[in-house]
Amino acid sequence: MNYIWEVVGRHPTGQQPTGAETIQKLCDRVASSTLLEDRRDAVRALKSLSKKYRMEVGTMAMDHLVRILQTDRADTETLGYALDTLYNIICSDEEEEPEENQQKQEDDLGAQFTEKFIQEPDNITLLLTLLEEFDFHVRWPGVKLLTALLKSQCAPVQGIILVSPMGVSRLMDLLADSREVIRNDGLLLLQQLTKGNTAIQKIVAFENAFERLLEIITEEGSSDGGIVVEDCLLLLLNLLKNNSSNQNFFKEGSYIQKMKPWFEVGDDNSGWSAQKVTNLHLMLQLVRVMVSPVNSPGATASCQKAMFQCDLLQQLCTILMATGVPADILTETINTVSEVIRGSEVNQDYFASVNAPSNPPRPAIVVLLMSMVNERQPFVLRCAVLYCFQCFLYKNHKGQGEIVATLLPSTIDANSISAGQLLCGGLFSADSLSNWCAAVALAHALQDNLTQKEQLLRVQLATSLGKPPVSLLQQCTNILSQGLLKRPQW
Template sequence: MNFLRGVMGGQSAGPQHTEIETIQKLCDRVASSTLLDDRRNAVRALKSLSKKYRLEVGIQAMEHLIHVLQTDRSDSEIIGYALDTLYNIISNDEEEEVEENSTRQSGDLGSQFTEIFIKQQENVTLLLSLLEEFDFHVRWPGVKLLTSLLKQLGPQVQQIILVSPMGVSRLMDLLADSREVIRNDGVLLLQALTRSNGAIQKIVAFENAFERLLDIITEEGNSDGGIVVEDCLILLQNLLKNNNSNQNFFKEGSYIQRMKPWFHVGDENSGWSAQKVTNLHVMLQLVRVLVSPTNPPGATSSCQKAMFQCGLLQQLCTILMATGVPADILTEVNHVGAGATQCKLKSGILRRSRCQLKEKQ
């Protein structure tokens, strides 16, 4: 931590000497106290200081916090405090604005602390094992911490998880958690985990991700759902875009047929919510991914055929004729419909719908 100590020493407007002494005393209590209550209270106090004195707590306490995760697993309360404190140190999602000079001096603390944390790969493995705990006070902060690590140094953390025994499988269990906040944050974690990593994308897909994500989208109300639907759709994009293996698995698993209800749109003169418009846009982008001209010709044509046979194409044409549909959605449906239509069908259903749309306008 020499770099960070240099940054800390160079700050002219840092914390008072008493705060630094307090943090040091708390770290000493965590390291040396034989009573669990004393260690727990000390970690809780470090958590309360970790947002305001992020740099100082990070420098002095990180090693002690990791040791707590290793040795005090039987006490979910102290584990939760330790995970929350590490999250505050590593995450760049600050709730309050700090002074501009302080921001420049501290640099990207999140990346620096992440680099220190993952330098010992067993720290990430330890975190993965903690996510198997069902206790809310352990699992939820663990999910947030791992997500922050992936946001800071994604490729490095992805590689560690990839070589960890059952690493990806452990994370897939989050989608089945009955507590919505953990399930929803689990979706965000998997978004960061699968970004630009084909190997992890394949593992996630074969761990039943498509089934679980489509179930969540249905439960949340398809296009009428909230931001959770959007998050699930973005994760589906990560899994399918430029991944021919996953696209084939998606088609062979009859998941294209489950996309049809997404586009059930009646005449809605009462207006569309901004979230519904966003959801429809991402849903249409997923159709484009499956019928992209950059996919292997055979894969594209088989997806086109499946979309026609299950009635998804007809559903898109119905949207073109519905009233109250925003203009940008109509434009997007028009483009997507062209890609989803087989050449021999272009003179049929889609062309008729386009002609009717022009007459309607």
């Protein structure tokens, strides 16, 4: 701290000056010094005080710091000190976790200084211009400062950047920076920039973001990569979710095909790190974004077709039937496959043909239904299987017929477990969740299908030895009338 006293001098009374007095003297020095070295030393001293005296530095020095950014453009060292100081007063970056009340005060203070900074939109434009400076000591603190401003006051800062000439393009250049720390912090900046702003999302996409992000994901090891892969995936989700224009651009650019290697997880599924689980979960979410039921039917059908043609669906089904896959990844894979096949005849037919690698092989549908009616399986997994079954039967009269046929006597194979047997077992199980899942599943086998409704009336059940069989409908009625079905306790 000695250099601070050398810059500001000693107190007239010989006592050590207060923090506010010191900061005021430093501000005067910044404003009045004609020598660059004096201004640089004063800004450096303000930086060293900006964490301890955040309020005082923000209140007294902000305008002087902005003026430094405008007038001392040729001196990258001074620029770097000024940007670091502005970052410290905008964003509390304490190493120790503050208490809740203190954190709120820090956030309120940051919002107050952000509002003051962006009252003059030219300040953001100036910051965007400085980001073109290649010097590390200017570009890196500039990236961090702009990210902090977006976190504090997202919509207003987005609005200024959107109308700034080449504003978004300048920020996209960060992804091409050869210095990883700047590229990685550029990803965080773009995440904030694209939140909830469709116009900016479109500009970022057309600035070749998809190509660059997929390249980074590959370079970093795909699902086996680290936090950088996660950041790329979060940015991709920002760009694609609820943005039909970007989704179409992603599909037309053949980027769906480039997603397939993400899901080649290999035969050894024992080493699933927490980061790999997170990465793969986000990758599955990206697939679901492209085939979401809320998208337009034509767009969803087109993406479903592309996923089948490039073997992405096949790859997902391989994960579905693999051993050692973590439960949350298995659940999300089931949900993803569900939406890839929903309403797509070709994809539904393929899914019906998938067999689990067991001995003897069993249809994937049967294996999944076994989990659905197994009360030891997690609730979310059982619900995912039900959703998958629903999507398999959605507008699929052929599939509905095949499921109902497994309930009819002429098609029952005593040596194998069928979908019909599992559904009937679940329907009359002592487990109330199995009752509900099986009933809903059977309802989807009948939906909008008069033929299968008539077929189901033919289904006969053997209730006990020595007694004649009763129809499925009669057995359901008997149980309901006896009040034996319990309300599910979820």
